[in-house]
Amino acid sequence: MASRHRITVAVAGAGGKMGSEALRALAADDRFDTVAVLVRDAGQAQASGQYTCPVYDDPERLLMEAHPDVWLDFTDARSVVHHVDRCIAFGVSPVVGATGYTPEDVARWNEACLRQGIGGIAAPNFAIGALLMMRFAAEAARFFTRAEIIEMHHDGKKDAPSGTARRTAEQMAAHREDAAGDPAAHRVSAAGITVTDAAPARGWSYQGVPIHSVRLPGLVAHQEVIFGGAGEVLTIRHDSLSRTSFMPGALLACARVREVRGMVYGLEHLLW
Numbered sequence: 001m002a003s004r005h006r007i008t009v010a011v012a013g014a015g016g017k018m019g020s021e022a023l024r025a026l027a028a029d030d031r032f033d034t035v036a037v038l039v040r041d042a043g044q045a046q047a048s049g050q051y052t053c054p055v056y057d058d059p060e061r062l063l064m065e066a067h068p069d070v071w072l073d074f075t076d077a078r079s080v081v082h083h084v085d086r087c088i089a090f091g092v093s094p095v096v097g098a099t100g101y102t103p104e105d106v107a108r109w110n111e112a113c114l115r116q117g118i119g120g121i122a123a124p125n126f127a128i129g130a131l132l133m134m135r136f137a138a139e140a141a142r143f144f145t146r147a148e149i150i151e152m153h154h155d156g157k158k159d160a161p162s163g164t165a166r167r168t169a170e171q172m173a174a175h176r177e178d179a180a181g182d183p184a185a186h187r188v189s190a191a192g193i194t195v196t197d198a199a200p201a202r203g204w205s206y207q208g209v210p211i212h213s214v215r216l217p218g219l220v221a222h223q224e225v226i227f228g229g230a231g232e233v234l235t236i237r238h239d240s241l242s243r244t245s246f247m248p249g250a251l252l253a254c255a256r257v258r259e260v261r262g263m264v265y266g267l268e269h270l271l272w
Contacts, residue, residue: 010071014045035053036062037054038062073097074097080101094122119263121256126246133236134164141227149224152222222239
């Protein structure tokens with residue numbers, strides 16, 4: 001029986017690398033009780049004996065039977081949207097670490113959370129250092145008109161560019177608009193040509209910033225934002241060397257999600 005003072009959490013995608021790391025982090029933190037996990041094959045997972053809480057492969061059944069305070073999702077693009085839609089309908093606060101959702105999904109989740117009177121957090125990156133990297137890049141974008149992003153991840157990552165790279169470009173574009181007062185003034189690629197004309201080898205352009213995606217074994221999660229100016233280059237880089245780097249932010253989101261209302265996009269809103 002879970003202690004009443006603890007936050008009850010269900011982990012979706014518990015069989016993956018991020019989900020497994022999250023289970024260890026939650027177990028080591030006395031603020032939380034993990035009351036259920038969602039995996040692809042509940043029968044096989046139960047037979048393995050690796051989980052100490054109820055195991056499900058049906059999100060509806062998990063929500064009806066366990067009804068956790070928080071749904072922590074580390075699944076994939078095929079599943080995350082349905083999961084978050086359902087947990088909000090059940091009045092369960094989602095913390096989304098998976099990618100593959102759209103801005104329209106976030107807007108819909110925000111409205112649904114507000115109707116339910118609950119909060120949710122969708123975080124492109126949980127690493128505190130990565131959030132600082134994005135913040136520093138956004139500040140530098142006020143002073144440089146040319147920049148490129150190189151993001152590097154393990155070869156199992158399906159989406160490209162990464163959510164972190166997209167979020168970085170969004171924040172850089174917002175700060176450029178604030179500084180210039182004219183968003184059109186900065187909508188050029190690194191080659192000095194319009195976004196629609198950019199050659200594929202120059203990277204996938206987002207918000208006027210080319211993004212180059214690298215997928216190789218041995219990598220975890222790494223990003224460089226390179227700014228070029230007259231006679232100088234500024235490089236801002238962050239490296240996650242282990243998935244443990246994401247856990248302090250994930251636990252912070254699980255602890256604070258019930259304090260917010262609506263769907264918050266980006267963990268930075270809890271930090272500054």
